[in-house]
Amino acid sequence: MDLAYPFAGRWLVRNSPADRVPSHGTALFATSYAIDFVPVDATGGTAPLTPGSLVRPEPPGRFPGFGRPVLAPAEGVVVAAHDAEPDHMAYRGLPSIGYALTQRRRAAAGWVALAGNHVLIESRGVVVALCHLRHGTVEVRPGQRVLAGDRLGRCGNSGNSTEPHVHVQALDSHDIEHAAAVPLTFGGRLPRNGEIVTAHTP
Template sequence: MSAARGERGPLGLVSPLRGAALVRNSPADRVPSHGTTLGASTCAIDLVPLDDRGRTAPFTPMSFLLPEPPEHFAGFGLEVLAPADGTVRHVHDGEADHRAHRGLPSVLYALTQRRRLRRGWQGLAGNHVVLEVARGGRAAFVVLCHLQQGSIAVGIGQRVAAGEVLARCGNSGNSMEPHVHVQAMDGRDPGTAAALPLTFPGGVPRAGRRLAGAGEADGR
């Protein structure tokens, strides 16, 4: 069953991940959550999957100095689930999964942001799926970004249920480590749509807190 609510409140979603995720860039802390309104990302949230020790990836001294293969991270290749009942309205695949960046590499990676901006939405979102979901009497659209290249398992026009596998978590687009970027909009095109607030069972966690996986108890 879809978690979507009436059109006056935030769009209710369930987690697109089975397991717990670390929250980053949360609208519970600031709006716009990513420091920009570009691409209708005003109320977006980032979810970084965790391993069974609560880590996004093992951290070694070399993590401060060198980019790392995305396969080192707990989230890479994990299934990404539909966060509500809906219809697939757009898919984009073909963007390569690049190396992850922590420590000093993250600073250097940030300096290349202009290059991704020049590519527009695809350069930022990487591989992504857009779902149309019900929001009261009007439609809303949910975007899930940074998906693994070649992993998208749904097609345009396909109906999906909340919890159904859409793709796998990757590190494509403007991403420093494997994670899922989730945002809601009032239109299908991020270039013209307005952002919509979203929420999860138990509310929207702040950055640094955990979001429970689909079907789990609130893990904040």
């Protein structure tokens, strides 16, 4: 399915299916073709790495993309919207190792524990999920029709996330546990890991 980028500005590509499938190392919850976008500043960086970053968790507000608008990547109808999960600390360096060890527990807890605050949009028979939104910022509700570029919420650090970013995936059903993954492109192409993409508001 071809989408518009669900944001404006500069974002770093991570876990792209252009480099491996399944992109996140698992097919659980139809994530085989999922992709992550990390908001960066004008220099292409996230929060400056300090000695403290390597040994303790950091507030998500330190990161330049925390709170950036997340936009609808296609016209469609909202089929789910969840906004009850807190934003947690970000983890780099040694703290990221400890956080990774708890991932199995989150996976066992189900989709919401992994996705955090999220919106599902059904468009042309495909369901697009946008995940890890900031608590208290989701602006849409199930049944609402959206156009590409409409604001859905803001970039956060909820769910299975080590730093503020947006996780995007497509599925053939909104029954997440039984859905199959659908490949994605953005403007006709799939960016690779490490690429910085720049998008403008539609």
